[in-house]
Amino acid sequence: MNGKPETSDVELHAYVDGALDAECAQAFAARIEADPVLAARVAAYRADMAMLKRVYAPLGGRPIPREWIALAHRPVARPWVSWRMAGAIAAVIVVALAGVLAYRQAQPSRAEGIVQMALDARANTAGAQKIIAVAGNDRQYDAVLSAAVALPVKVPDLRRMGYQLAAIRLYPGSAGAGAAELLYRDAKARLFTLYLRRSGDEARFDQFERDGLRVCLWQDGELSTVMAGNVSTAAMQRLASLAYTGLTI
Numbered sequence: 068m069n070g071k072p073e074t075s076d077v078e079l080h081a082y083v084d085g086a087l088d089a090e091c092a093q094a095f096a097a098r099i100e101a102d103p104v105l106a107a108r109v110a111a112y113r114a115d116m117a118m119l120k121r122v123y124a125p126l127g128g129r130p131i132p133r134e135w136i137a138l139a140h141r142p143v144a145r146p147w148v149s150w151r152m153a154g155a156i157a158a159v160i161v162v163a164l165a166g167v168l169a170y171r172q173a174q175p176s177r178a179e180g181i182v183q184m185a186l187d188a189r190a191n192t193a194g195a196q197k198i199i200a201v202a203g204n205d206r207q208y209d210a211v212l213s214a215a216v217a218l219p220v221k222v223p224d225l226r227r228m229g230y231q232l233a234a235i236r237l238y239p240g241s242a243g244a245g246a247a248e249l250l251y252r253d254a255k256a257r258l259f260t261l262y263l264r265r266s267g268d269e270a271r272f273d274q275f276e277r278d279g280l281r282v283c284l285w286q287d288g289e290l291s292t293v294m295a296g297n298v299s300t301a302a303m304q305r306l307a308s309l310a311y312t313g314l315t316i
Contacts, residue, residue: 074098074105083112103305110308114285182284185262185293186277188236188248195236196245208235216263217244218290223261223313228306229253240264259296261310266291274303283307290314 081087082095099106187193201208209221215237222232230251238246246264253259271286281303283294292314294307 074108079108079112083109083116107301107305107308110305110312114308114311181262181264181266181286181291182277182282182293184246184264185248185260185295186280186282188238188246188262189258189260189280189295193238195248196239197237199235199237201232201234208232211235211237212247212249212263215245215247216265216290218265220263220290220314222249223310225251225259225306225309225313228302228309230259230306257297259298259306260294262293262295263314264291265289274300274307285311 078095082092085092087095099109184193188195199208199211206222212222212235213219225232230253232249233252234250236248236250238248240246244265246262249261249263251259251261266286266289269286270288271284274281274283276282277295279297280295281298281300283303283306285292285294285307292311294303294310296303296306298306
């Protein structure tokens with residue numbers, strides 16, 4: 068036992084959603100400052116919220132179709148289904164799922180492509196179109212980054228984890244959207260990279276080892292982000308949450 072109070076997911080959600088009163092929120096904030104593990108959990112929840120906002124924001128202003136409203140108010144008769152029919156349906160679903168999984172496993176992973184692009188860029192073998200040596204406030208490069216990937220994003224501030232932005236590499240693309248690589252260095256000149264490119268693919272989060280590096284892929288329906296560095300699993304989790312949240316907040 069470490070003597071620290073257990074923090075439930077309900078408490079974390081209440082804090083992140085601003086549902087706690089001022090006194091409880093202040094006490095919770097103090098606990099976060101004193102507990103790096105708890106701070107990483109909060110950062111992860113906030114990153115998830117940012118991803119959901121990014122994915123579903125375009126739908127927020129659309130009116131609900133009248134047909135949907137009518138269906139919601141329409142009484143639905145309860146169907147009669149025998150146990151034998153239910154078993155047959157379950158069997159069909161299992162077979163269908165197995166077929167889908169087999170098909171997906173047989174297809175080349177597009178995520179592997181974006182990861183390899185990121186690692187090639189990090190190794191400086193991808194042929195950057197432009198390299199920007201960073202000096203001064205990171206905020207002045209937000210517009211450069213947004214223009215490169217054709218999305219409204221910001222340069223993440225990773226100084227809380229000891230990393231300072233050192234350079235930005237820009238890569239050509241198509242339809243006005245290319246790729247960008249953010250290069251960060253810590254006090255020992257160790258490199259941490261953030262590779263960004265338009266996605267158009269399904270949401271995905273993954274963390275793994277590749278070529279002696281800890282790699283994290285964080286992808287939503289619009290943006291693919293690949294982070295890589297010589298860091299531990301726990302450090303990557305905190306860096307990934309801070310970086311992904313920093314892209315939009």
